[in-house]
Amino acid sequence: MSIASDARFWDRTSRKYARGAISDQAGYERTLARTRALLKPGDSVLELGCGTGTTALRLAGDVRAYLATDISTEMIAIANEKQAGGPLPTLVFRTATAEALAAEAARFNAVLGFNYLHLVRDLPGTLRRIHAVLAADGVFVSKTPCVGDMNPVFWLALPVMRAIGLAPYAGVFRATELDRQIREAGFEILATENHATKGDDRRPFIVAHKR
Numbered sequence: 001m002s003i004a005s006d007a008r009f010w011d012r013t014s015r016k017y018a019r020g021a022i023s024d025q026a027g028y029e030r031t032l033a034r035t036r037a038l039l040k041p042g043d044s045v046l047e048l049g050c051g052t053g054t055t056a057l058r059l060a061g062d063v064r065a066y067l068a069t070d071i072s073t074e075m076i077a078i079a080n081e082k083q084a085g086g087p088l089p090t091l092v093f094r095t096a097t098a099e100a101l102a103a104e105a106a107r108f109n110a111v112l113g114f115n116y117l118h119l120v121r122d123l124p125g126t127l128r129r130i131h132a133v134l135a136a137d138g139v140f141v142s143k144t145p146c147v148g149d150m151n152p153v154f155w156l157a158l159p160v161m162r163a164i165g166l167a168p169y170a171g172v173f174r175a176t177e178l179d180r181q182i183r184e185a186g187f188e189i190l191a192t193e194n195h196a197t198k199g200d201d202r203r204p205f206i207v208a209h210k211r
C-alpha cells in the first residue's frame, strides 16, 4: 500500500463521498465560522485534502487567494464541476499533496486541513511540510479524527476494512499525540476546541501558529 493506492481509494469513492451528507451540520458551521474569523481579506490560503471543495466554496470569497488541493484527481474534478456555474475568482482547485507543494515557491498565510491529517502516512513529515509552506506568522487550522481516542472496536476493525478495500489508510493516534506532533513540527498551539454538537466526536479543532 502506498500514496498512489490512497489516491486510487479516494478516486474510487469520490462520487459516493460527494453524495454523503455532513453528519453534524451545526458542528460544521461552527468550524467554518471559527475558521473564517481567523482569515483576513488579504490572505493567501492553502487547503489540503479539500475533497469535493465544500469548505473551499464557502470560504474562498473572503480572502485574496485560495488554493484548494487534494491527492485525488476525481475529488478535484467534482470540486471543479461544482464551480462550473460561476467560478469564484479567488479559488483554484488542484491535485496536489503537502509534499509537492513544499517543493514549490508559493507561501501561504494560512493552511487548512479538515478530516485530513489522520490520512497521511508520514504525519511528522507532513506537519513539517505544512510549516514550510506557511509564511512567517502563518496559521495552521485543522480538525482531525483522533482514531486512538475512539472505541477500540473501530480502530481494530480498520486493518480488516482496509484489506478488503472498504477503508483508506488511517493513522491511529490520540489527541494528545497529535498536539505533541504539531508542536514538534515548529508550531505553538493557540486553541484546541470541540465543535461537535452531537456529543464529542473526537475531532479536535486546533489553531496553531508558526513559530
Ligand SMILES: C[S@@+](CC[C@H](N)C(=O)[O-])C[C@H]1O[C@@H](n2cnc3c(N)ncnc32)[C@H](O)[C@@H]1O
Residues within 6 Å of the ligand: 006, 010, 011, 048, 049, 050, 051, 052, 054, 069, 070, 071, 072, 075, 096, 097, 098, 113, 114, 115, 116, 119, 120, 121
Ligand atoms: C475524509 S475526506 C475530507 C474532505 C474534506 N476536507 C472534508 O472535510 O469534507 C479526506 C480527503 O483527503 C484526501 N487525502 C487523503 N490522503 C491525502 C494526502 N496524503 N494528501 C492530500 N489529500 C489526501 C482524500 O482524497 C479526501 O478527499
